[in-house]
Amino acid sequence: MSTQSNLERVLKSGTFAVTSECGPPRGADPEVVKKKGSYLLGYVDCVNVTDNQTSVVRMSSFSACLVLKGVGLDPIMQMVCRDRNRIAMQSDILGAAALGINNLLCLSGDHQKFGDHPTAKNVFDIDSIQLIQTVKGMRDEGRFISGQEVKGKPNIFIGCVENPFADPFEIRALRLAKKAAAGAQFVQTQCVFNVEKFEKWMEMVRDLGIHEKIHILAGITPMKSIGMAQYMKNSVPGMDVPEEQIERLKGVPKEKVTEEGIKIAVETIERVRAIKGVAGVHIMAIEWEEKVQEIVKAAGLHPRP
Amino acid sequence: MIVANRKPFEEIIEMLKPYSKILLLGCNECVTVCATGGSKEVAVLASEIRLYRQKEGKPVEIGEVTLERNCDPEYVESLKPFIHDYEVVLSMACGCGIQFVGEHYRDRLVLPAVNTTFYGVTEEHGVWTERCQGCGNCILHKTLGICPVTRCAKSIFNGPCGGSQGGKCEVDRDIPCAWHLIVDRYRELNMMDKYLEIQPMKDWSTSRDGGPRKRVREDLKI
Structure with missing residues (x-):
């Protein structure tokens, strides 16, 4: 059975899909979210809404998803395992589905050490793969983790992430296989800067036939500045930025x-x-976010189906 | 063993401000092994406090006692003849010992001189690292002898997460990634196929989440 997800519709039609991301603001103003959304409308099939990314407190993904839905976008609610236990997660999944959120992206979440509240207690009651199982169980079996019946199943398109550039490299395709087996239907990868390594990972993915079980979306991040490229290379865990890409940015006038x-x-x-x-x-x-239109157009991916 | 760290001296001094007769209590068990609260450390801390308070013009009298164990009534009761000679107890035992002594002598406060940190091992001389969280439901047979509950910063059961790089954890580049170690073991033992098994959600009710825990052996009760 299909969900109401626009991303699912596009992927199932065999069209090359485009998603993007909207980071909610560090405040209660919905206009910030609407403005970001307006840049993306008509240029993406779905938009991810991050869940307190890098462990910095922001407007909840759930609320920002609803704001974006209000302007005509199909949001992908991100949910990390850092801040909620299985009770809160299942409750939010029901709430999201009730209010028309069609997509959920399941992640472990950055450790709180990196954020603005490093003294917080973390939860990690379940991990991202178990979260995928949870959504699938609620949707397909109509069962909570406890085994009890869900009255009104959440019809949600299930996504996950994978980092082809993290270690150990040999298990990165296997880990995606685990996520697909758990019930993930699409995966968005970590930002691809090292295309050769990504190709190698895809080869391992194809050898295992995982690409036939899950839709794979490659992560793309445009570099705003040389400083950003250097920061990504040196300070963001699990990021692989080849030196020649930094050199290329350095090689052009400021x-x-x-x-x-x-x-x-x-x-x-x-x-x-x-x-x-x-x-x-x-x-x-x-x-x-205002640059997404330009990238989508230049890549020949506009208009969207 | 239970590993502890001595609290900062300023914090200890602040706690002791109202008192001039102090019983400084050590323990011969774990805190001795991890060089935090044995008789040697008791003597050092006692001298530091005496010197400091003398300089402040508020001298103190400190009794130094190190019990065989602070978590056993037999030894805790041995304090009875002299504990009331002191206004307060400053304990260098672990959190269990500090509380247990307090429970036995309700008219005396027992102040902590250490921060109890973890259950660990002596990795090398002078280096202790964590191994167990006492979650009450061991899965070391499934993770080939490496505990993800304790040694993964996110306690992930199906790791490693995307922050694992060069065998190190994203939280601290000095900490080995538990899941990298587990994958190494799978490979060494030719068990990579086992990696594909999805580990089920953990039952945390046996852990602290289920409330304070108790173990009773009826056959041993007197």
Whole structure:
């Protein structure tokens, strides 16, 4: 059975999918979310709404999803295992489905050490793979984790993430296989900067036949500046930024760096699109949502179906 | 063993402000092994406090006692003849010992001189690391001898997460990634197929989440 997810519709039609991301604000103003959403409307099939990303307190993903839905986007609610136990998670899944949120992305979540409340207690009652199982169980079996009946099943398209650049590399395709087996229907990968390594990972994915079980969207992040590229390379855990990409940004005049960053992103889209088994891209333009239109157009992915 | 760290001296001094007769209590068990609260550390801390208070013009009288164990009534009761000679007890035992002595002598406060940190091992001389959280439902047979509850910063059962790099945890590059270690074991033992098994959700009711725990052996009760 299909869900009402626009992303599911696009992926099942065989069209190369485009998703993007909206980071909710650090305040209660819905206009910020609406503005970000307005940049994306008509250019993406679905928009992820992050769940207190990097462990910094922001407007809840649930609420920002509803704001975006209000402006005509189909949101993907992200849910991390850091802040909620299984009771709160299942409750939020029911609430999200009740209010028309069609997609859920299941993640472990960054450790709170990286955020603005490093003294917080973390939860991690269940992990991301068990969260996938939970949503699937509620939707397909109509059962809570406890085994008790869900009255009114949440019809949700289930997503996950995977980082092809984290270690140990040899299990990164196997871990995706576990997520697909748990019930994930689409995966959005960590930002792809090292395309060669991503190709290797995709080869392992294809050898295991996982690309036939799950829709794979490659993560794309345009570099805004040389500083950002260096920060991503050196300070973000699990990120693989090849030195030559930084050199390329350094090689253009200062006023052309952002343009070059966009160009690299568009080229990366073209390269991953050519890889067998890649079903779409997930454009994470961090606090740069206004550039998504330009990237989508330049990559020849506009208009959206 | 239970591993503890001595509290900062300033914090200890602040706690002791109202008192001039102090019983400084050590323990011969875990805190001795981890060089935090044995008779040697009791003597050092007692000297530090005496010197400091003397300089402040508020001298103290400190009694130094190190019990065989602070978690056993037999030894705790041995304090009875002299504990009331002191206004307060400053304990270098673990959190269990501190509370247990307090429970036995309700008219005396027992102040903590240490922060009890974890159940661990002596990895090398002078280095202790955590191994167990006492979750009450051991799965070490499934994770090939490495505990993800304790050693993964996110207690993930189907790891490693996306923050594992070069065998290290995203939280601290000095901490080994527990799941990297587990995967290494799978490979060494030729059991990679087992990695594909999805580990089920944990029953945390045997852990602290289920409330304070108790073990009773009826046959041993007197």
